Each structure stands twice: as structure tokens, then as C-alpha cells.
Amino acid sequence: MVYDTIGASPVAWAGKPYPAVRDVAERDGSTVVVPIGSLEQHGHHLPTSTDTILADAVATTAAERAADAMPVLVTPPIWTGHSPHHTPFGGTASLDGDDLLALLESVAETVLREGFDGLLLLNGHGGNGALVSSATSTIGAVHRAAEVLGVTYFDLGAERIGEIRDSDRGGAGHAGEVETSMLAHLRPDLVDLDAAEGTPWESPYDRSRDDLSHPGPLSAYADFDAYSETGAVGTPELATAEKGERFFEVFVDEVGDVLERLHAQASE
Amino acid sequence: MVYDTIGASPVAWAGKPYPAVRDVAERDGSTVVVPIGSLEQHGHHLPTSTDTILADAVATTAAERAADAMPVLVTPPIWTGHSPHHTPFGGTASLDGDDLLALLESVAETVLREGFDGLLLLNGHGGNGALVSSATSTIGAVHRAAEVLGVTYFDLGAERIGEIRDSDRGGAGHAGEVETSMLAHLRPDLVDLDAAEGTPWESPYDRSRDDLSHPGPLSAYADFDAYSETGAVGTPELATAEKGERFFEVFVDEVGDVLERLHAQASE
Amino acid sequence: MVYDTIGASPVAWAGKPYPAVRDVAERDGSTVVVPIGSLEQHGHHLPTSTDTILADAVATTAAERAADAMPVLVTPPIWTGHSPHHTPFGGTASLDGDDLLALLESVAETVLREGFDGLLLLNGHGGNGALVSSATSTIGAVHRAAEVLGVTYFDLGAERIGEIRDSDRGGAGHAGEVETSMLAHLRPDLVDLDAAEGTPWESPYDRSRDDLSHPGPLSAYADFDAYSETGAVGTPELATAEKGERFFEVFVDEVGDVLERLHAQASE
Amino acid sequence: MVYDTIGASPVAWAGKPYPAVRDVAERDGSTVVVPIGSLEQHGHHLPTSTDTILADAVATTAAERAADAMPVLVTPPIWTGHSPHHTPFGGTASLDGDDLLALLESVAETVLREGFDGLLLLNGHGGNGALVSSATSTIGAVHRAAEVLGVTYFDLGAERIGEIRDSDRGGAGHAGEVETSMLAHLRPDLVDLDAAEGTPWESPYDRSRDDLSHPGPLSAYADFDAYSETGAVGTPELATAEKGERFFEVFVDEVGDVLERLHAQASE
Amino acid sequence: MVYDTIGASPVAWAGKPYPAVRDVAERDGSTVVVPIGSLEQHGHHLPTSTDTILADAVATTAAERAADAMPVLVTPPIWTGHSPHHTPFGGTASLDGDDLLALLESVAETVLREGFDGLLLLNGHGGNGALVSSATSTIGAVHRAAEVLGVTYFDLGAERIGEIRDSDRGGAGHAGEVETSMLAHLRPDLVDLDAAEGTPWESPYDRSRDDLSHPGPLSAYADFDAYSETGAVGTPELATAEKGERFFEVFVDEVGDVLERLHAQASE
Amino acid sequence: MVYDTIGASPVAWAGKPYPAVRDVAERDGSTVVVPIGSLEQHGHHLPTSTDTILADAVATTAAERAADAMPVLVTPPIWTGHSPHHTPFGGTASLDGDDLLALLESVAETVLREGFDGLLLLNGHGGNGALVSSATSTIGAVHRAAEVLGVTYFDLGAERIGEIRDSDRGGAGHAGEVETSMLAHLRPDLVDLDAAEGTPWESPYDRSRDDLSHPGPLSAYADFDAYSETGAVGTPELATAEKGERFFEVFVDEVGDVLERLHAQASE
Numbered sequence A, B, C, D, E, F: 001m002v003y004d005t006i007g008a009s010p011v012a013w014a015g016k017p018y019p020a021v022r023d024v025a026e027r028d029g030s031t032v033v034v035p036i037g038s039l040e041q042h043g044h045h046l047p048t049s050t051d052t053i054l055a056d057a058v059a060t061t062a063a064e065r066a067a068d069a070m071p072v073l074v075t076p077p078i079w080t081g082h083s084p085h086h087t088p089f090g091g092t093a094s095l096d097g098d099d100l101l102a103l104l105e106s107v108a109e110t111v112l113r114e115g116f117d118g119l120l121l122l123n124g125h126g127g128n129g130a131l132v133s134s135a136t137s138t139i140g141a142v143h144r145a146a147e148v149l150g151v152t153y154f155d156l157g158a159e160r161i162g163e164i165r166d167s168d169r170g171g172a173g174h175a176g177e178v179e180t181s182m183l184a185h186l187r188p189d190l191v192d193l194d195a196a197e198g199t200p201w202e203s204p205y206d207r208s209r210d211d212l213s214h215p216g217p218l219s220a221y222a223d224f225d226a227y228s229e230t231g232a233v234g235t236p237e238l239a240t241a242e243k244g245e246r247f248f249e250v251f252v253d254e255v256g257d258v259l260e261r262l263h264a265q266a267s268e
Helices: A019-026 A048-065 A097-112 A126-142 A160-162 A177-186 A241-266 B018-025 B052-067 B084-089 B097-112 B126-142 B158-164 B177-188 B240-266 C019-024 C050-068 C084-089 C097-112 C125-140 C156-165 C177-187 C241-266 D019-024 D050-066 D095-114 D124-140 D157-162 D175-186 D241-268 E018-025 E050-066 E082-091 E099-114 E128-142 E158-164 E179-185 E241-266 F018-026 F049-068 F097-112 F126-142 F160-164 F177-186 F241-266
Strands: A031-036 A072-074 A118-121 A149-150 B032-035 B072-074 B118-123 B147-152 C033-036 C072-074 C120-123 C146-152 D031-036 D072-073 D118-123 D147-154 E029-038 E071-075 E118-125 E148-154 F030-034 F073-074 F119-124 F147-152
Touching: A019 A072, A019 B018, A031 A048, A031 A097, A048 A072, A048 A118, A048 A177, A072 B158, A072 D019, A072 E029, A097 A118, A097 B126, A097 E099, A118 A126, A126 B084, A126 B097, A126 C033, A149 A241, A149 F119, A160 A241, A160 E099, A160 F241, A177 A241, A177 C033, A177 E179, A241 F073, B018 B072, B032 B052, B052 B072, B052 B118, B052 B177, B052 B240, B084 B126, B097 B118, B097 B126, B097 D019, B118 F097, B126 B147, B158 B240, B158 E158, B177 B240, B177 C125, C019 C072, C033 C050, C033 C097, C033 C241, C050 C072, C050 C120, C050 C241, C072 C084, C084 D124, C097 C120, C097 C125, C120 C125, C125 D095, C125 D124, C125 E071, C125 F119, C146 C241, C156 E241, C177 C241, C241 F097, D019 D072, D031 D050, D031 D095, D031 D241, D050 D072, D050 D118, D050 D147, D050 D175, D050 D241, D050 F018, D095 D118, D095 D124, D095 F097, D095 F126, D118 D124, D118 D241, D124 E082, D147 D241, D147 F147, D157 D241, D175 D241, E018 E071, E029 E099, E029 E148, E050 E118, E050 E179, E050 F049, E082 E128, E099 E118, E099 E128, E099 F097, E099 F126, E118 E128, E118 E241, E128 E148, E128 F097, E128 F126, E148 E241, E148 F030, E158 E241, E179 E241, F018 F073, F030 F049, F030 F241, F049 F073, F049 F119, F049 F177, F049 F241, F097 F119, F119 F126, F119 F241, F126 F147, F147 F241, F160 F241, F177 F241
Parallel strands: A031 A072, A031 A118, A118 A149, B032 B072, B032 B118, B118 B147, C033 C072, C033 C120, C120 C146, D031 D072, D031 D118, D118 D147, E029 E071, E029 E118, E118 E148, F030 F073, F030 F119, F119 F147
Antiparallel strands: none
């Protein structure tokens, strides 16, 4: 199964001629999903496009499964994320925060003009999280007739993820157990499990996030070389493709629920 | 007790001549707090400056109590928040998201130039939350030598708040039990408890916030006239000044902890 | 009498619930005043918020006295001024010129949307003067149905001020006789008259301003450490609270005249 | 005598090859003048470029006379001014305020990089006045080693102008006695004195400008069709080329004084 | 052969962990290629991602072949192009011109920071052409140590293309013979040759482009519904996968020459 | 013959009172031409305003000749071009690319508001070329009812120029045979033929421009001090005023054709 082929999925906007896009947009409660990732260091064992691949795969699979019950399309993923905290390692492209916010607003503006009733910004990179949430508000305030949502997929389903994972809190970080497992499942050609080496995530602030599944109310800026020598944060050593499939199914399922609810709201 | 007097507090930057500001900035682990509120509708019973007053009061009181143990100052509050979802009611001033982000970056730029080692953006308005979090990242990426934090105060101490409040989930919303109680404690001259009337918060999305103390991973834009007829969301009818004092003490305590930890990190 | 309490005045937008703001906005010839100050060095004897306190006090008092005859509200003061020329001393926060201009435009946009017929930008900081005047034009050009004015309060009533002051030309500068006297009147808790020490204002250009009451056609940029060692320019040594009350009354009176005329124009 | 020929004057940057520009820039106290005008309606009798021609002529003539005593060059005039208040008449091009401010900053940035020690922004259009003054501050704050000035030429020499003119206060407005006379002197080919018809300037605010020679502290936005039917404000009917020469000499003389003083300051 | 798989190519930045990206960047004369496409209507027979797929395929294949002789990587394609002239048809996302320019500058800024010596912006969409050329200048002016190039691939090799194609001038337009043939070769799953129907390109201006292989000096804006009913311009009816392979080889060859020369320059 | 006098030409917008501008704008197929030049080094023998003078002269003369057959006006030339590649020599003012793009968009916005049916951006500086072409698209996309064109005049008539010139390919570069000859014809007072010394243009890329008459598809950024010691590129030594007149006539003729066709299109 290949998730990252431009236009290959039946829900890919990119693979359709324009009359087919219009047909979907015009149906009641039609929804478009924009996956948002990054191009940034993910330790020695994962490719720089990890977040982009995962956001794209979650979005596309969830939309494919929802497509019988609702009109939905997925745009190509945005790979130009906000990653200043990863630049000390290299291999990283990063937009400034206001530039990413403006890009998301522009894409939303132009996509909603087609007549879609709903929009889901589906993010896969922690550094984008607050900006995607900000964009939900700034886009929603302009397009009041549309239903506008934003979410970072790994903020969903924390409990269910907890039942699958082997690592303690701090093990599911940037390029840690969860991301590594999923990429080993989806794109084994790009993963080098032998090179997987990370440092468990320990935040100096007990109210800030210190695990993919443990967000916190406090935002604290820190360059990732303060957390990890390899760039990986968590315990990727515990990753397996088998767990990766299970993690992936949880996230796809969660996003599917969001899409179902979004469709219901957008149809009103 | 009056919290909103410009410069009256011993930790107010505004009340000091510049040599005194410099003295604080030059000490090891010096920190500046920027309270961020709004000017927006808060139902029929609370003033439009509710969020500004509360952010200012929490920040100032926490800093006053911390001032013996650390060098800390508080700027005047920023009252120009991001409130497009409240404009249908009127009484509301609102900056666009990118303009608020730029304003926070500018203030941080100029304040950190004074030589402070740490910065805490202390937000009191839900609509600012993601933008303040975004600002933490964009400011931190530019000022890497400084310790940069951001938080919305009511995202802290949810469990302790739960022990005090009388309302069910959905009762502590915009101008609901918690905000109303605190303002009744701090500024009774501006509160009309008899006019307090709200609608409990029910989000159409079970993964999005539906109470001050129940945040969720999903961001969903909605104009507040979809939630409430009066503009108040929650059960302000349950508010009392007595509970307000207790709520306030929890938040001040939580922010105090953040400041203490921030000081430790910024002193390294 | 305390001028700087958020929402305490009967003309304070900040102190009213939104229905009360709307009631004022809907009346014929309704006007909103936006005080604009700064947070910047004011010598060794005045607090950094001097301009903000004064702009707020003049605006609020003038509006209170006018409120019987016209519908008028005052927003909280904007304290993020344009003060690059004071940064060499420290204690100073400063927006870039275009950022302040954009902020004023945004505030005006959102405030005028409420339905006010008139807007007065009431400035208290010399460094903001040209930008506030620029904003009057850029705001007016967009909101042609509204009556839009801007003024720096100390540019008014020069002759009457001259009858009260004791200093020669050059004595009423930044943190000089006039500002110091007024703050000693309004907020004696924040003034240290014993520390008052300034250098009379001497401009190298005889066509540029060299006193609060002596503006000139020529604009000349100069860092204030070229004018003064303490940061104060003028003769604050001559300041008294008694004169401060008289100065203050002149400015309040002048602004009152402007408001009266503005109301008449905005009612047409 | 022709003033508006690109590069024809011995002080024109535009007329020199780059080594000659460099030679001037490298001399002690070297100064560059940027004339700023507009392209906007000037009644039925004056061309739309009136302000551009006059700013250019005053700047160039003053610089030519100063050139023996100081190193000075003049750039071509900027004709893209800020004129929203004239657009109801047509014939008018106008930049938004922030765009003009940005343009002036860019030109200054690039011009000062050549090594000039001083900069004079010489404005000839009322609508640009506050923006040019703002630019003086924003440019000066960035280029602290340079001496940066800004002035609207007709704000200079008011008393001397008063001795020459025949009109009462209100007669020297936009396309009024003074501008018309000067253009009749400098460019008679572009003036149609028979078509000269204006309305004396009466401001509804007695503290705002109501004559070229009577500025006021209050800024008030007003579209010019509220002042005048033809677009001309003042009494152009009184204009003569003879007076025009005398007015022109006053302004050239005033600007010459400014240049002399600027050179002295910039040489330090 | 699949061209559009994120990270699958040995020259894909996206498929490598960061240490491998750094290894390439550090070699002498290292070069990065950024493919730039669009998401826009391409008639009834081609998918909306046509330009993105083609720019990506040309860039990646040329880089793969060059990789033995030079250090080179390719980023994921940018699919957010400038396509206002296609929006009347729908199915089209489009950035404003300045937003695309800013995006290219940001990507270049961040990519060149990695240490690459050369940059090639490889564009595949006519509407982006001038902006990519503009970006070459604005990026080059900032990164003067790097070798910065930009080109629209179909502007290369016009003569060789002419030997292969069957259509007359006007037949190789937007979604015409050349693009359709190449996509039929590279991604037959996304092409519906039976639906291919276009209108030969006839420009009202004989000095402007009227065929992919016939550029002109004159730029003329026109919405594409003025040229074509289906959105396709040219004669896609003549397209075959066989010719597509030959066209593709020409462009890959031409870009290969550019890369070789760029490497030589960047190695100096 | 003098071409650069503001307002002296019968087709100069600048020389007309506003009612006369309106009269032209209201006629069917009315067109406005905006000449765009630069202020930049042009070797030791040409003035820094060379491109501005030439763009203005070509535009004005072509429009004068077309004026009998169509309603057409010319604005003053924009002299603030994009010239970063010339700054190493000095004598050069340069806007950033996005600032020039924004300026052109603003001028177009304001000029088209007058009611003109067509717009021609007539550029005379190579460094502006792509930006002017970009502006054609961004302006056209906003003003869809208007006919919007852009061209760099020396990209026209290459064949006819080739018949007149004496230099080989590479001889007609920046300040080379063609530009020098034309300026010697039009403004001999500003040309020093004895100082003419250039280096023939040799691009390292055979697909990029290496002569005014030999454009290429490849854009390559290079500072001009890499090409030439004097700043002049080409063989200005071959220039004569006689050839200059012939070159000029070719370009005027070409632009005349463009205007004629533009008028026809704009009249529909």
C-alpha cells in the first residue's frame, strides 16, 4: 500500500479533472481535507518527510473510508511546516510562523471558493499545532458559512494509543515509538530501524507536553538539540511495523469520526 | 483590593522609572510577564474588559508573590485580542490573528532587548490561546538565549477548579461560573449578578473544548451566537464572590509555580 | 481621583457590558476616543507609563464632562507607542512605525464597526504624533462616513499653558515642567520630585520643535541621549502638583472643545 | 528656466554617472534630497503634477544654490503620493499610507547605503505631510549615524509668505493663490489662469489647518469635495506669476537654510 | 515507473534522514532543485495536478541521471501555484502572486542555509513563470554566495520539441499535445484520452506567447475561459504516450544540461 | 527634442488638469501607459537615469503618435526599480522585488479606478522584467474587466535592431551599443562617449540572456561586477547618435503596434 502518490487515491483532488472536483464540491455537506506536515530532521532512522507522509496517509485513508457516506476530497500535503526548533540539526526546511499561517489562509480561501461546505486542516507536526489551531480561527472568521476544523492527528485517541504502546511517558516523542512504528508499517523502504536511537522526552516544565499522548497547557520553546543528541525524542528502539499498523488504525478511526461529525454539521 | 491600576503594583514596569526597570532586568534569571486579554462581549452581566482584568490580576498577583524570590516585572495588559467569534454581539474590538501575532512578537522583541532572561505570555482569553501559543514558538525561535513560555491561565489547575465549582461540565464557559465568580471577587463594581444568564456549553464536536476546564484536541470555529443568546456560555447564575476568591487563588498559585520554574530555567 | 482604573469611569467602554456599549454607539453623533501613550523612559523621576497615564486621564476626564451633552465612550489606552529615540536609556518598549500605524487602523476598523459616528485618536507621546496624524488620514480614507480626528493633546492650548508655566522655552520637554507637574497632580505615588533633573531642550534646528508648546514645521530624528543625560528634557525641577492641576484643566478643556465640535459634525 | 528635466540640473543624481554620485557621497557632510509630490486633481486650472513639479523645483533650486558650500544631490521626485481625499474628483493616483511610508523607507535605505551623511525628505503635498514626518522617525531610528530630516516646504516661511499674498486666511489652499502663482511662474505652459476658480478654505474645526500658512494641531480627515466644487481650495483667482516668483524665492531660501544647518550637523 | 512518490527517489531530500541530506549539502558544488507546479484545471482529460506531476518528474529524473556526476537533491514539489486565470473553471487552488513569491523566497532561504552551493527553481506552470524568474532575482540578491537559477522546463528545447510534435503552432498549449502526451506516458492512470478536447491557442497579440514552444516578449493577462470552452488550450487530441516519452526525454535532457552547468559554476 | 519634461507632452497625464484626464479615460478603449525605469549605474559614460529616460521616451513618443487614433495617456515614469545586481558599483537606488511589485499593483489599482479600459506597463530595465511580467498577471487577475499588458521595450523588434547594430551578440548589453546610442540621440548632454568602455556580455549559461536582443529561457542571478569592470556590459564604444535614432524608431514603432492592438482589444 502506497499512500504518498500524488493523485492516486480516489479521494485525491490532485488526481481528478476539474469537473470531477466540482461534482464533489457541489454535494451537500462536501468537505475538503488539507494534510499539513513538515520537512525536518527525524533522527538518524526516519526520513525528513515523516510528518508529511503520516499526515497525508492518515488524511487520505480516513477520507477513503468515509467517501461512501459523504462527499470528501484531500488536497496534496503541505510540506513546508514551521520547524525552527529542528534547524540546529540540519535537513530541515522551515517557514516562519506568520508565513505558514498566511499559506494556510490562502489555501483555505481558494479551496473554499470551490463551494465546499467544510474544511479540515489535518496536521502531523507538533511545531505546526498552534498555528493550525490559529488558522482554524482566522479562516473560520472569514468564511462563516463554512464549517472549519483543525486538529493534530496524534492529539486524538491518546487512551487507545496508550493501550498499544510499550514505552513509558516520554517514549512517544518526535521520531519516537509511535511515529517510527507507523512509518515502518507504511513506508518500510524509508526506515532504518537499526539506526533508531532516541532520548526519552523530559520537559523542564511539568505542565508542558512531554509525550505525543501527553499534551500540556503550557507552551515552551526549546531547540530540540537541548532534548536529544540524535534528534529523536522518545524510544524509537521499541518501534515495530506491527504496532505501527495498530497505531495508524487508531488515528484513521479518530479522524474518521471527526469527518463524520463535520459532514453532519456542514450539511445543516 | 484594586488590580487594574496602571503602575500601582510594586512589580509593574509601568510604575517604575527606567533605572528601576533596568535594575530588575540585569539580575540573573530576570523575567517579564505580559498579560493578554480582550475587549469583547461577556454577556449582560460582565464588562467587556473581563479577560483583560483577569489576566492582569492573575499575572500581577502571582508576580507580586514571587518577587521576593526572583526578579520579575509585569507590563500593562494587552487588551486588543482576537475575538471575531464575539463580534456578532457588539461591544467587541478584535485584531486579526496575524496582527495580534505580530503585536506580541513586537512587544517581546522590544521587552527582551532590555536584558530580561525569561518571558511569560499570560493569556486570559480563549480566542487568543492558539495565537499566544504560536507566538511562543515564533518568539522563541528568534530569541534563543531567552526562556520563552506562553499559557492561558484557565488551562491550568483544572482539577483543583473542579473541586470548587458547582456547575457541571459546560458550566464554566465564556462569562460562566468561573469568570463571573472571579470578577465578582475582584471588581464587584463592574458585575451585575442579577443580569447573569447563560447557556451551558455544548459543542457539536465531542473532541473540542466545551468548558474552561475541559479543553480538547480539536479546534472548531464557531460564532458565539450559535452557542448562546445572551453571549454568556455556561452557568454564571451559580457564581459567587466567595468562590471567585478561591478560583483566583488556584490560578495565581499555578502561575506562581510556572514563574518559579521559569526563573530556575532562565538562571542557567 | 484615580484615572487609570480599567473600566471604572462611567465613560469607559471597558467597564460596560456589551448592550450598554451598543446603546451609546447607536445614538446620533456617537463618538469613541482612543487614548494613545507609550511605555518609555521619562527621566529618573517619572514612571515609564507617564504618557499613557496622561493621555488616558485627559481623554477620560474630557469625555466624562462631555457625556451629558453627547454620547461618548473611551477605550483603554494603547500603551505600545513608537519610541525608538528613547531606547538608548532602557525601560522602553517600542513598536515600529508601520506596526503602530497598523494597530491604530485595526482598532479603528473594529471600533467603528460598532456604529460610532466619530472617532478621536487622543495621543500623549511626541514620538507617536506624526503616526497618529497619518492614521487619521488612512482611517478616514477607509471610513468615509465617519468623522475621524487625531491630535496630540499637548499641541493644544499652547498660549494658555504659557501663562501658567514658569520655565522658558525649552523647559517643557519630555518629562519636563508640564508633564511632571501633571503627573504630580494625578499620580503623586509614582513621582519622585527629588529625583527630577533635566536638560533644557535645545534643537540644532531652529525650525523644529524645542518645547511641548513650541512645535515647528521641521521633523528631525534624534536619539534623546543626544539631548539629555537623565532622559528628561526641560526643567522638571520647576514642577508642582498645583501647576499640574492647572495644566491638566487646560488640556481637558481643549479636548472638550474638540469633542463638542466633533459631535456636531458627526451628527450631521 | 525648466525645473523638471530629469538629470538636467548639476545637482541631479539622475544626470550623473555613478562615479560622480560616489564622489559626492564620500565628501564630509554629504546630503541627498528626495522631493516628494503627488499626481492628483488641482482644480480646473492646474495640472495633476503640480505638487511634484513644485517639490522638485524647490528642492533642486535650493540644492543648486547650496552646492558650492556643501556636497548635495537631489533624486528624481516621487510622484506617487497619498491622496485619498482627492479621488472623488478623478485624475488622481494615490498610494495607501503604509505603502507610501514603505516606499520612502526603501528609497532612504538604498540611498543612504551610498554613504551620504544626511537626508532631507522635501515634501510638497499636504496629504503626505504626516507620513513624511513619520518616515523621518522610522528612517532615523534605523540609520542612526545619518542626519535625517523631513519637511513640507510650504510649512516654512509662513510670515514672509503672508507679506506677499493678497488673499485672506483660507485663500492659500490646495491649488489656491500660492501654488497657482508659483506654477504660473515656473511652468506657465501648464496653467490656465482663466479657469482658476476656488472656494476659500473653511475648516469646521478651528484647531485644524485652514490655509497653507495656517497649520493647526488637529488632524481631520475630509474628502475635498466637501470643501470645493472645482477641487481648488482658496482663491486662485488672485494668483500671478510675479507673486509666484516671490513665493518661490521664499521657499527656496527657507530650504536653503535647512540644508545649510543639516550639512553642519551631518559633518560632525 | 512512478515519479510522484514522496521520498522514493535516491535524490529525494524527503526520503533521507537528515545526516544524509547534510552529507550532500557539504560536497563541493552541491545543488538543490525545487520543483514548482500548480493545482488547477487542465481540461476534461487531465488531472488538476498535471503541472506538479510534470515538474516533479522532470526535476527528479534529471537529477537522478546527474547524481553520479554531482551532489544534488530534489525537494518535494510546491503545488500551490499562481493560477487566477484558471479559477473560472473551478478545481483550481491559487496563491496570490506576492504570496507565491514569498513562499519561494522562504523555501530558498531555509534550504540554502543547509549549505548548498546552488539552487534551481524548476517550474512547470506557465502562470508561475514570471514569478519564478522574479524569485531568482530576489533570492539571488540575498544569497550572493550561492548560484541561483530559475526556469520553466517547457521553455527549453523548443526546437527539438518541434521535431516530435504533430500539431501546428497553437497546438501545444495548456493541457495540449505536449502536456497530455507526457502525462499519458508517466501517469496513464490519470489521463482520459477519450475526453481530450481543446481549442488551438490564438492570442490576440502577435508578440505574446501562443504555444508552449512559442513564447513572446509581451505579457498579457487573460482568463482562460476566453481561450477555451473545456479549459484545454491546444490540440490534446493528437497526444500519445509514445510522443510523451520523447517529449519528456528532451526536457530531462535540457534540464540535465542546466544542472551540469550549474554545478560547474557553483563549484568555483 | 526633450522627452523627460514632466507634463510637457500632449499625452502626459501629469500635464493635464483632472477634467482632461477624465475625458480621456471615459472614451472607448482608453489606455494608460506606465513607464518603468531605474536609477542605477550605467558605466562611466551614461547617467544613472538611463533606463528611466529611455522607457519614458519610448512610451511618450509611441503614445503621441498613437493619440490621433486612440485615447491614451502616459503617467510619469517610475524610477524606483529593482537593481540589486548593480549595487556593488554604487550610484544605485533599488527597491526589493516585492516592494516594486506592490508599487506597480498600487499604481495600477489607482489608475484603473479612473475608468481606463487598458493598461500597458512599459519597462526599460532588465532587472524589472520578470517583476513587470508578474505584475501583469497579478494586476490582470484583480482587474478582469481591463486589458492589462506588460513588456520590456528592448525585448521587441530584435530582428530589426540586428540589422542596424554593428556589435556581435554580447555587444548590446547594459549600457552597451543600443542604450548608449539611444541616449546619445535623445540626451547628448548626459552622455560622455569618450568614457564609454564596456565588456562584451558572456553568460556562463548558454540558455540565459547574453544580449538585449538575445533573451533566453533561463534566469540566472549575477552581480554585474562579475561581468564588467566599468559596470557597462557590451560594446558602447560602437555607439553613435545616428544609430540611436534608428534604434529608437524601431522601439517606438513596436510599442505603437502593441498600443494599437491593445486599443482594439480594450474597445470590445
